[in-house]
Amino acid sequence: MYNSNYYIPDLVEIQRQGFFNLLEKGIVEEISKRNPITCFEKQIEIFFYPEYYRLTKPFYSIQQAIFYKKSYVSKLYVPVQITDRKTKRVFLKWMLLAHFPLMTNRGHFLLNGSARVIINQLVRSPGIYFRENMHEIYSNKWSEKPSTSFRRFYADIICLKGTWLRIECDKDFSMWAKMKKGPKIPLLWFLLGMGLSEKYILNSVHKPMNLLESFTKEIEKNQRAKTFKELKYPYVSTSKKAWEQIQKLFKLKKTLRKSSSKNTFETKKSSIVSSSFTFFIQKRTEEKYNKNNETKSKKRIKNVQKGDPKQNSEKKIGSQLEAHELGRKWFSNKFMNPRTYDLGKQGRWSINKKLGLTIPIEQTTLTALDVLMATDSLMKIEDGFLEIDDIDHLKNKRVRTAGEALQEILSVGLIRLEKSIRLKLNGNTKQTFIQKNSFFNFHALISTRPMNGAFREFFGTHPLSQFMDQINPLAEITHKRRLSSLGPGGVSRDTATLAIRGIHPSHYGRICPIETPEGKNTGLVNSITTYAKISVQGFLESPFHKVYKGQVQKTLGVFFLAPDKEEHFQTATPDLRLTSLGFLPKNPIPVRIGKRFVRMRSHKLALMGVSPLQMISVATSFIPFLEHDDANRALMGSNMQRQAVPLIRPERPFIGTGLEARVVSDSGHAVLSKTSGYVIYSSGSKIYLYTF
Structure with a gap:
């Protein structure tokens, strides 16, 4: 039975809170990311002041929007400053950026007269995850069981915006960096490209020899390859000198344990690795140049086979420093540019926590230290010093609310607006925007169409x-409290x-x-408790x-815990009988510690649940005697209650659980009084209250 002593939060608060966060922080964050917008010659600069943004009162009320089939939107105005550097003049004006959709008090949006709900999405939280991979080797293609199998590990660095990066260790213990597109490259090259020196890299990691293993693999592959086209890394293998140097490096590696040759190995190693990396960058830039001009690239390949002296001069794009510089630019644009790569504050916090770093939260791009510490942690996992992550744990997942989804769309609209402004500024001369009375023509430059x-x-x-x-009030509330793993950035049902x-x-x-649907979406579409x-x-x-x-401290109030904090405590079930002073029974009681369920004495406990309804959703809590039901029948009951069509004369259920009134009041269908009091008169048209 539902106990009124426990405070149940507002059932639509989840939708409203997400939208309030967007109004308070999201709009300001997104617009300030686009500041300032300049033309190609940097003569004209456009600057937004988002902290002063204003939303007007909607033209149509909620009732009018439904009746006339219009949208419940507000106009978004932002002050815009345009600086003309040539004439040294500044223009400032309030500009209309968009017709911004507003959420109603009931937690939905009204567009063209129809009510729409933005579902909460459960996605993998940005950060770093260490996972394991099983490599199975079969003796022949008909054998049922593998002859040998290897456990190897990899780390995924997941971001909000940009390319995902994977650091993996294969069965020969060689380490690679891999992105979604393009071939995998030796991890040592990747670290060099991020701006670290060879000495610093090899001194910072747990097993430095694993970083050099990938070179031997490449040599063996290239020795096996017959023609230039068969090579996986044509831009590296064309230089015989580089590969000869690397082969020397591995001969030196064997003599590393001898103390006399240790210094010689260190000195030769740095020059060899840097030279091979330089060749890699040089050939990368050549490859890009070849893509732009296909005919030249075909001639170039023929010349390589013939050994043309012209090719040798063309091969030298510049000095080693220039090649390094091009490599650094490629890496910085891919992982260190906030416009193309973003971990988010949550991702930065997660990476700092897992790798033991103290990088500021504002640094939302990837740093060389992140990749280096991830490499070190992966090597430690290989040796069993650290554990892999449980990807299905809720501490590794986060909820994207309606506000976040709208913020993302706001960002898309602003990027489109920025592109259109740049096109207009670069395409036309400045004079077209200056009117006769020497005022700037804002409307010709900034339009509401992109957003x-x-x-x-x-x-x-x-x-x-x-x-x-x-269909009914329960269906509405359940829809607003739904949690989906599907959609962009989520999983696929197939x-x-x-x-x-x-x-x-x-x-x-x-x-x-x-509560979850039957069929293809089972377990992918859930409900918040x-x-x-x-x-x-x-x-x-x-x-x-x-x-x-052993005493439950109810006077201290309720403490909300995130999944990562709760797993460290001993938690008792909420349906235990307490004494008048709030003491738990002396006999052992069922307790949960992380993933384990045990029996324990009450004096060892740290936490206790708030209510038996805590673990079930709103629709499921409508089912009386739920604990005696089969879970499958309860699932059907939870889903079928939402399909019940209200009749002309609503009646109370014969057996209720006490939550029915809350659902009707929170859904917004019932008439609510703003003050509490005694009802002294009621009829079909009016209700009189006596208040104090």
């Missing part, structure tokens, strides 16, 4: 923007495994284990009471 188009596309075609389920769909111990008090809330970082939090020496 309005982005919002229209999102609400019309995005899979997470859906028509609101309006490739999702049982591990992704299954129930994890960390779901307790956060994701309902019962009754008491759960979403933290600022996007983690699902669950409430608990503190327990001190």
